[in-house]
Amino acid sequence: MKLFSWRFIRVWQRDRDVFLKLWHSEAPGFVAEPIIILLAMGTGLGAYVGLVDGQKYIEFIVPGIIASYAMFSASFECTYGSFVRMEFQRTFDAIIATPLNVEDVIAGEIFWGATRSFMTGTAILIVASAFGLVHSLWALIIPPLAFLEGLMFASIAMLITSFAPSIYSFNYYFTLVVTPMFFFSGVFFPLSSFPEIVQTMSWVVPLTPVVHLTRALVSGQFSLPLLLALTLIIVLTVAFFLTSLTTMKRRLTA
Amino acid sequence: MVPAMSVIKTEHLTKKYKQLVAVDDISLEIEEGECFGLLGPNGAGKTTLIKMITAVSPPTAGEMWIQGKSLKHFARQAKAVLGVVPQMDNLDPDLSVLQNLLTFARYFDIPRDEASRRSREVLKLFELEGKQNSQIRELSGGMKRRLLLARGLLNHPRILVLDEPTIGLDPQAKYLVWHKLAELKSQGVTEFLCTQNMEEATTLCDRVAIMHQGKILSLDKPQELIYRYVGREVIEVEVSPEERGRAIAELQSRQLDFEDAVSRIYVFHVDGDKLVQGIASSPDKLKRRPATLEDVFFRLTGRSLIE
Ligand SMILES: Nc1ncnc2c1ncn2[C@@H]1O[C@H](COP(=O)(O)OP(=O)(O)OP(=O)(O)O)[C@@H](O)[C@H]1O
Ligand SMILES: [Mg+2]
Numbered sequence: 001m002k003l004f005s006w007r008f009i010r011v012w013q014r015d016r017d018v019f020l021k022l023w024h025s026e027a028p029g030f031v032a033e034p035i036i037i038l039l040a041m042g043t044g045l046g047a048y049v050g051l052v053d054g055q056k057y058i059e060f061i062v063p064g065i066i067a068s069y070a071m072f073s074a075s076f077e078c079t080y081g082s083f084v085r086m087e088f089q090r091t092f093d094a095i096i097a098t099p100l101n102v103e104d105v106i107a108g109e110i111f112w113g114a115t116r117s118f119m120t121g122t123a124i125l126i127v128a129s130a131f132g133l134v135h136s137l138w139a140l141i142i143p144p145l146a147f148l149e150g151l152m153f154a155s156i157a158m159l160i161t162s163f164a165p166s167i168y169s170f171n172y173y174f175t176l177v178v179t180p181m182f183f184f185s186g187v188f189f190p191l192s193s194f195p196e197i198v199q200t201m202s203w204v205v206p207l208t209p210v211v212h213l214t215r216a217l218v219s220g221q222f223s224l225p226l227l228l229a230l231t232l233i234i235v236l237t238v239a240f241f242l243t244s245l246t247t248m249k250r251r252l253t254a
Numbered sequence: 255m256v257p258a259m260s261v262i263k264t265e266h267l268t269k270k271y272k273q274l275v276a277v278d279d280i281s282l283e284i285e286e287g288e289c290f291g292l293l294g295p296n297g298a299g300k301t302t303l304i305k306m307i308t309a310v311s312p313p314t315a316g317e318m319w320i321q322g323k324s325l326k327h328f329a330r331q332a333k334a335v336l337g338v339v340p341q342m343d344n345l346d347p348d349l350s351v352l353q354n355l356l357t358f359a360r361y362f363d364i365p366r367d368e369a370s371r372r373s374r375e376v377l378k379l380f381e382l383e384g385k386q387n388s389q390i391r392e393l394s395g396g397m398k399r400r401l402l403l404a405r406g407l408l409n410h411p412r413i414l415v416l417d418e419p420t421i422g423l424d425p426q427a428k429y430l431v432w433h434k435l436a437e438l439k440s441q442g443v444t445e446f447l448c449t450q451n452m453e454e455a456t457t458l459c460d461r462v463a464i465m466h467q468g469k470i471l472s473l474d475k476p477q478e479l480i481y482r483y484v485g486r487e488v489i490e491v492e493v494s495p496e497e498r499g500r501a502i503a504e505l506q507s508r509q510l511d512f513e514d515a516v517s518r519i520y521v522f523h524v525d526g527d528k529l530v531q532g533i534a535s536s537p538d539k540l541k542r543r544p545a546t547l548e549d550v551f552f553r554l555t556g557r558s559l560i561e
Contacts, residue, residue, distance in 0.1 A: 014346075014357050089348070090343075091344065091346055093340070093344050094358075096310055097310050098358070098361035099331075099363070253312055
């Protein structure tokens with residue numbers, strides 16, 4: 001198996017240029033939606049929810065919203081986005097006829113997906129801070145964490161893309177995998193409120209460790225096994241990244 | 255193993271897609287500075303062969319060298335000296351015409367200023383300056399082709415691999431491209447040209463290979479191929495269904511080399527009219543014309559459509 005080279009940056013630059021040209025057509029949605037959810041759930045539902053330690057509900061959901069929308073950004077970018085570039089625009093074919101190889105292209109796409117997560121996570125963090133919902137300087141680590149999270153979800157997305165027969169196939173991935181993660185990873189309710197079995201399952205879902213880490217960084221309270229969470233994220237990222245390079249290579253050089 | 259100075263060399267190159275053998279054991283050597291033509295009906299395997307020698311698609315078996323370096327180990331270096339014009343449009347529709355070129359130049363690590371200079375140069379060359387800020391979807395089919403050609407020259411390639419470069423071009427643009435290809439060749443650029451245009455192959459190519467069902471059937475200078483398979487001239491005889499049987503029997507008895515295409519019979523390797531006198535019902539049903547590569551193409555690959 002071959003790894004990628006520094007040339008992947010050329011693909012990242014291409015995606016960045018396109019984003020800078022077209023960002024107004026999609027990016028505001030990626031920030032507006034989480035803010036709306038945050039305010040709606042936080043103020044609406046928040047009026048009925050009492051948390052044990054007296055924390056405001058809206059503060060409780062901030063970290064989960066950041067982590068979830070960072071996940072959505074990378075996932076959309078490297079499923080629908082990458083698929084369109086690969087199958088409809090044949091952009092990957094054009095690039096692999098230059099000194100770049102398939103691994104560089106896929107790494108560039110994944111790093112770009114991670115960059116989208118970074119931007120989304122940072123934007124929500126800034127808005128949440130402006131509303132006075134973030135209390136710890138540790139929150140400054142959230143953007144790089146969102147990037148790492150983006151690498152993980154972009155790699156998973158790329159793996160799905162390498163097997164997707166059509167663009168509609170991604171609907172399964174989103175309804176059966178991504179959306180359930182949004183609800184079962186401790187974003188809206190503490191995991192302890194779920195039945196035992198859901199709690200256990202929740203730990204094998206990649207979004208859960210990210211939500212826990214982000215929550216710790218927002219509050220500045222480090223209680224859970226966070227090192228384990230970080231290790232889990234890194235291991236999953238490396239595993240999915242390498243696997244997606246291999247499966248994409250197979251798809252693109254058939 | 256490494257050959258003398260073939261710019262492109264393949265040995266026993268084979269590509270299989272499941273059961274289908276798209277390229278079947280092809281060994282080729284392309285000399286430096288030559289224009290090599292590849293002709294063949296739809297599905298012959300031309301594009302598949304091109305994808306392998308441009309290191310885009312790995313072979314199922316066999317080996318390739320570009321400038322003496324094995325493609326297996328030096329794919330990046332090879333791709334850096336190749337200019338590729340693909341059969342299918344893969345321009346980047348998210349970017350404008352000029353951005354397409356600048357972005358492509360960046361894949362080759364051409365510095366920004368130089369990229370910008372070269373982009374304008376190739377746009378001018380293919381008469382697209384007025385379109386530099388257009389979006390790809392705003393271009394006509396022929397303009398897209400010209401932009402693909404322009405893009406293929408950005409890295410100042412020593413080897414150009416062109417997959418049907420003039421398809422869909424108007425006569426003016428087609429001659430412009432032919433002229434440019436001839437000029438590049440005179441500067442020592444090696445050209446590997448896949449085409450369905452027989453005139454193009456005859457005009458531009460030093461050698462031509464005829465490919466069919468994954469194999470190369472014949473390979474030589476265009477004139478040599480013509481002399482060998484059809485002779486200098488071809489005689490076309492128009493026949494009605496009633497006359498056909500008699501005409502064929504007559505040609506057979508005279509031991510002439512001919513091909514029966516139902517409403518028309520082509521007679522090859524004939525010098526002078528004597529041999530074919532009396533075959534047609536009247537002299538105006540008989541037409542002589544110079545033999546072309548197209549005759550060779552038909553002789554070698556047949557007249558029916560290949561699926
Ligand atoms: N990715 C693929 N998967 C399966 N079969 C393929 C693939 N690409 C090409 N083929 C098959 O390989 C054969 C050769 O195709 P190829 O595109 O090389 O033909 P070609 O000579 O370029 O034809 P054309 O003149 O129509 O461009 C065809 O039978 C085609 O169906
Ligand atoms: Mg083809």
